[in-house]
Amino acid sequence: MAQPGRRRMYLGMAGTAVMLLGGCASHRSSAKVDKQWVARVPPGELGNVREAQLTEDHAREQITRTQVARQDAEAEREVAQRNEDAAKSRHEASEAALEAAQATGDVAAIERAQHAACTAQHALTLAEAETAWRDDAVTTLKSLEVMRQRELDVADAQLEQAKYEAVNANADVRAKELSPGDFSSAVADARRKAADQQRQVDANLQREDQAKAHxxxxQDQGYGGSGTQQP
Structure with a gap:
């Protein structure tokens, strides 16, 4: 399972996606409404526009939060990699010590060296498993960053659609220059891309969960925090 804080992030992402996808891209919509047209709409008739703007603001905030989470995950991966490198060096040293002990023929020395080599191997196995998990966590968050951008694309398209509807409802003749189908298509395209990316995030999260479970x-089988197996 992902860490509690990160899991909440994924759940929050899914909730936002449902909200955005259930409404009416990396490429922004070409269907745009002139700001000056919107400024001529009475404030009391801009409720849907303001709501769409809040959704867009939230989507932007989530991009920043996910970027920070990804940076934290990358730092954790670097620590895990350093621990793995250190464990690998200790394992290599223990193997060399075992060979040296075997050359002496001293049974007691050989047994001690074998125990040390076994302990070092256990430590390396655990360290490698943590690095694999941390690496998958970074991959998940990178895909989540893309998902956040897709969510913003949906929010942008929905905002432009809300602006168009407000201008059109205000009987602005210039709205006739625009096609409602363009706005609907922009929203549908953004929703499709977001749904595709959501599936990628889900697949990455599943792989991350499996790596952490391993x-x-x-650890549950008897490996200590330092990677040594407990008697």
């Missing part, structure tokens, strides 16, 4: 399983 790491936790190794």
């Amino acid at each position: 790491w936790q399983q190794l």
